[in-house]
Amino acid sequence: MPLATGRAAEAAVGAPKRAQDYYDRAAELAGDDPVLRSLVRALTPGAVASPAKDPKPLRIFDNVAVVGTDFVSATALVTSQGVILIDALGSPEEAEKIIIPELRSVGVDPTKIKYVVAAHGHSDHFGGAQYLADRYGARVMMSPADWNLIAAESPANAPKRDLEIADGQKLTLGDTTITFAHTPGHTPGTVSSIFPVRWKGRRHTAMLWGGTNPPTATADKRTYVSSVLAFASRMRRVGVDVELNNHGASDHGLQRMEELRSGASGSRNPFVIGEPRAQRFMKVMETMLRGRIATDQEANTGSLSAARPSVRATGTCC
Template sequence: MTFEQSGMSRRALLAAAALLPLPVGRAEASAAAPPSAKAYYDRAARLAGHDPVLRQLVKGLSPGAQMPTVQAPKPLRIFDNVAVVSTGFVSATALLTSQGVILIDALESPDQAEKIIVPQLRSLGADPSAIKYVVVAHAHSDHFGGAQYLADRYGARVMMSPADWALVARDSSPHVPKRDLDIAHGQRLTLGDSTITFHHTPGHTPGTVSPIFPVRWKGRRHTAMLWGGTNPPAATAEKRTYVSSVLAFAAAMRRAGVDVELMNHGMSDNGLVRMEELRAAPAGRANPFVLGSARAQRFMQVMEIMLRGRIATDEAAGTTARPAAMTASSSPACC
């Protein structure tokens, strides 16, 4: 049966083949060893090719990767209905609807909420008093730090997954928000003309959430995802959970027709660079956050392969034991 007869495109077959173990000698095929960590990392690099977004993802997921210190960008509407405010290290993403704002993440502190989120949203024509929901993508202080300030000042409801509400309850940060609304897997939240769908993607933390939501660029509709937490956890078992999350979310992306990729740490996916590209030529080129559905799927494939490499690195080093009980402050910081 040909690939046309099977209903699979050549591109789909090639993508599937990229995830198969690397070839070995025929005599050894029946007892082939699993790919080495380097084989996974090399495969991810080949799949990324010259794509700057995917190459940055490979870099960010490599062992020992460190996030550099960068200057905070000026705020920007990256879509007609999406605004981003950022410290450079971490960003908050505002979905602007006809009846208010859904804010994804709240930076690191009440001070940053007051001095960055509030005035910068105003500078983009968005009213911070219209923030109805603060969605905390995961329970690290650089994402929940300003949430309680926004709840107290504007009456915003704070949302987090149950697993991460439990995690943040053990955090020593003075900025932990009061427990408010739980986010269920598959939950849909509608505000005005927009509906956002939440997916539990555990891995970075036990309750990381990644949303899918509609965006518009020059009046044309697209569908965006925002990956909720990138840096792999320490424990190998949790890295395997992360791989499962990547596979499940990639399938959800296909079903939803996702063609836009976003992250809350713009250094991990070249997001800060793309902001400046868009700012420099807002009317003269395609929006660099619109990857197209095939490239968005390739983004997830690169992430999966890099995580499998990180698991192989653990196994080669004999470091697969689960660490002591995790707290929000002791789990892998940021990203």
Template sequence: MPIEQPSPSRRAVLAGALFLPLAGGRAEARAASAPDYYERAARLAGEDPVLRNLVRALSPGAEVPQVKAPKPLRTFDNVAVVSTSLVSATAIVTSRGVILIDALNSADEAEQILVPQLRSVGVNPSAIKYVVVSHGHRDHFGGAGYLARRFGARVMMHKADRALAGDALTPDLDIADGRRLTLGDTTVTFHHTPGHTPGTVSMIFPVRWKGRPHTAMLWGGTNPPAATKDKRTYVASVLAFAAHMRRARVDVELNNHLMSDHGLQRLEELRRGGAANPFVVGEPRAQRFMQVMEAMLRGRIVTDGKAG
């Protein structure tokens, strides 16, 4: 179960990228207004429900919708999703056990929701070897300690978010930018994508749908931070991660908050059956997802300046 050390980060180069050309498009003027950026995001989204949902989620004043918790589902041959009404945990099933991304809000939710619902979709909770915490908000790490105690899982987290978790969580392993975790036949590559929190991590990993291979990304934290400087950091993370996605040929988009990316509706579409998997968005559309995020964040940064 080797964990490889990272290569040097490009984030220092990208941190000042606020006025660089938008990914995949023509250069924008330095004086572009917030509506310019929001309109660009809307044009990129078009009629795509996934991208339109992302625009709404990143708009100023956006509120988290109240939704009913979906039933658990195998979204891929080797991936299962368990959700509350707010947040999801993603189980990656390998030939040597399970890598769990996030752990819901509390020990009670882990015991009463996560564990039985994983079993209901054919995932053995006792096979969880690693719990990966995408960032240090309780709704993502709250059940990690319970899973570590009950099943002996090792908890992984970026050290920049340890202060957010405080005494509520003691990780076993730090996640560094570019680190790879191999368990059995599956390797997950972690990328430090600060912005939502200082230690947010996003990941890229292989998935299979009806035996056919695909490459998935899971963005670690969507809601923009309050501080303008942190939004600039977020933009740099989006640019860096989009480049990693291009190199890895990512064609699957996943999120740990299903209301942010039309995920709830796609779960139900998948549950109804059909040959196509709605989480397989294709490489160009996966890149457009990141471009929409970038444009919306740039608009939010300009909005911050106007408000100040």
């Protein structure tokens, strides 16, 4: 699906002129919603991670398990014919000492990993991929742009170039089909996913946003806005009602895991946020990014002020 240009989209909505206007609007959209407020914090200029304990592994859905650290997670989608692992943490050691034992602890057999999907070409997402490929024969998938990115940068623990992900591509394993969307912005080849999940036997549709932290260049931030708009449209068409992220501090994900683990949410799954709220999540992201673009413009004209959302900036994202 073609992406609209960020400039045209801004003109179409009659966007505010000042960065602070965007940040205020995003905070207003977030209201008291902890998921949306967390996103505002994560996208605030200068956001710094708050200290947190590494979460214990958890099946957040009947067919989805999350393992990892307080900073980054790997998400296992369990199918009738094996496992699709989205992201692989930062190193072979983390794959061996975190991914494998933590998957086993929640009843997911790591020997059944058939695909490792790197949501983008940063080492905290692909670092354990080659280890899993070598140990279990898993195929590693990434967008062509980010395969090129890691080839140019030659980072440690980079996987050998394997399968490429195209925009709109579907991957079916057993009874499950995952759909990939090219959502450039965080990196040139960031990929976000849409896939079915089940909670207590009931089907829902989840999205997993592939990369949150805004890029440095203003032009790349405009590309990011276009990605958000296009992906929100895809979400709307298929009825996405579950929001997931590979950095749980950026979307209240760590806290939601604990709510689910402790039973504080009752029979409700806190990752099922509903279609309207999922769309609002994307609108908050769009609005914060427009604020970041306006902040860049104000800095370039020498009029940068201390524009900040009214939500305290203690989040993180990557």
